[in-house]
Amino acid sequence: xxxxxxxxxxxxxxxxxxxxxxxxxxxxxxxxxxxxxxxxxxxxxxxxxxxxxxxxxxxxxxxxxxxxxxxxxxxxxxxxxxxxxxxxxxxxxxxxxxxxxxxxxxxxxxxxxxxxxxxxxxxxxxxxxxxxxxxxxxxxxxxxxxxxxxxxxxxxxxxxxxxxxxxxxxxxxxxxxxxxxxxxxxxxxxxxxxxxxxxxxxxxxxxxxxxxxxxxxxxxxxxxxxxxxxxxxxxxxxxxxxxxxxxxxxxxxxxxxxxxxxxxxxxxxxxxxxxxxxxxxxxxxxxxxxxxxxxxxxxxxxxxxxxxxxxxxxxxxxxxxxxxxxxxxxxxxxxxxxxxxxxxxxxxxxxxxxxxxxxxxxxxxxxxxxxxxxxxxxxxxxxxxxxxx
Numbered sequence: 001x002x003x004x005x006x007x008x009x010x011x012x013x014x015x016x017x018x019x020x021x022x023x024x025x026x027x028x029x030x031x032x033x034x035x036x037x038x039x040x041x042x043x044x045x046x047x048x049x050x051x052x053x054x055x056x057x058x059x060x061x062x063x064x065x066x067x068x069x070x071x072x073x074x075x076x077x078x079x080x081x082x083x084x085x086x087x088x089x090x091x092x093x094x095x096x097x098x099x100x101x102x103x104x105x106x107x108x109x110x111x112x113x114x115x116x117x118x119x120x121x122x123x124x125x126x127x128x129x130x131x132x133x134x135x136x137x138x139x140x141x142x143x144x145x146x147x148x149x150x151x152x153x154x155x156x157x158x159x160x161x162x163x164x165x166x167x168x169x170x171x172x173x174x175x176x177x178x179x180x181x182x183x184x185x186x187x188x189x190x191x192x193x194x195x196x197x198x199x200x201x202x203x204x205x206x207x208x209x210x211x212x213x214x215x216x217x218x219x220x221x222x223x224x225x226x227x228x229x230x231x232x233x234x235x236x237x238x239x240x241x242x243x244x245x246x247x248x249x250x251x252x253x254x255x256x257x258x259x260x261x262x263x264x265x266x267x268x269x270x271x272x273x274x275x276x277x278x279x280x281x282x283x284x285x286x287x288x289x290x291x292x293x294x295x296x297x298x299x300x301x302x303x304x305x306x307x308x309x310x311x312x313x314x315x316x317x318x319x320x321x322x323x324x325x326x327x328x329x330x331x332x333x334x335x336x337x338x339x340x341x342x343x344x345x346x347x348x349x350x351x352x353x354x355x356x357x358x359x360x361x362x363x364x365x366x367x368x369x370x371x372x373x374x375x376x377x378x379x380x381x382x383x384x385x386x387x388x389x
Contacts, residue, residue: 067113
């Protein structure tokens with residue numbers, strides 16, 4: 001906090017009126033199946049973004065991202081999307097959304113500090129957006145409810161950036177609690193918190209530094225026709241979280257998915273299996289059963305690799321090294337790992353015994369020698385949501 005306050009005063013010659021912290025996050029399971037009103041399990045982590053804001057007497061927006069040593073300017077009345085503005089477009093989008101919902105807003109000086117950059121994919125962009133919105137509410141519209149804040153967030157995404165809002169990102173940034181995972185239900189647009197109480201288990205995020213190169217367009221899976229097909233395979237089940245499960249086998253599954261190509265059939269089957277992985281992982285958290293939780297995570301990565309096909313050799317190599325730490329049945333694993341984020345490269349998360357952390361990090365040196373990418377590894381813990389400091 002002292003760092004962001006000093007940086008703000010150095011940049012603008014005035015102390016900030018408000019400082020906000022918002023957590024980074026990663027998705028454990030389900031981030032690729034939200035489109036069919038499914039569920040995503042996420043964790044906020046203790047790698048925060050700090051945003052300092054001081055109000056101005058004009059309509060000018062001045063913004064400094066400390067780690068980029070980059071400065072941007074805009075005017076509240078004439079904000080436009082500019083490709084060259086990169087990270088600053090996210091700032092403009094939330095301000096645009098805030099104003100579009102009728103809330104008063106003045107010019108401001110903004111300073112952003114984040115040890116992990118947005119390109120890593122650990123929820124840093126969402127954290128910046130949420131922090132700025134909370135700062136705007138604190139300075140200009142304290143009567144703004146959380147529901148209205150979420151509406152302005154969605155409006156900025158849709159009208160300024162032309163993208164949808166992923167509620168798992170927003171809920172995790174706002175409502176996570178320490179020592180918990182957050183399960184977002186896209187059918188109800190709500191969330192539940194599950195305790196994360198696995199003792200002596202370390203959580204490691206690895207940025208494999210593999211450039212993301214999409215080999216197929218993920219939007220093709222999210223067509224209304226595919227959503228309807230998956231809907232035909234839903235079965236009500238009273239004792240399942242959310243009250244339903246997918247039909248995973250049998251003639252009905254074969255018949256329903258026979259109308260799509262083989263590649264699409266595999267990806268829709270992955271969505272079905274991912275739903276059951278989410279439920280198993282949630283049960284593992286609820287029951288404090290790490291083996292059940294880890295089994296779901298490992299199975300989910302297999303789905304992402306073999307059926308959804310968004311992994312790559314570098315990511316799979318890292319996952320395989322973690323699985324080699326286990327000398328017991330794959331049904332009762334003592335460690336787990338999975339690709340996380342957009343896929344097609346970049347990041348993994350790993351959960352393993354604290355005594356195995358050094359051994360895992362040695363594998364990263366081997367990874368660099370084999371593939372030529374220098375990975376970054378962060379040991380993290382579950383954290384709470386955004387707050388005004």
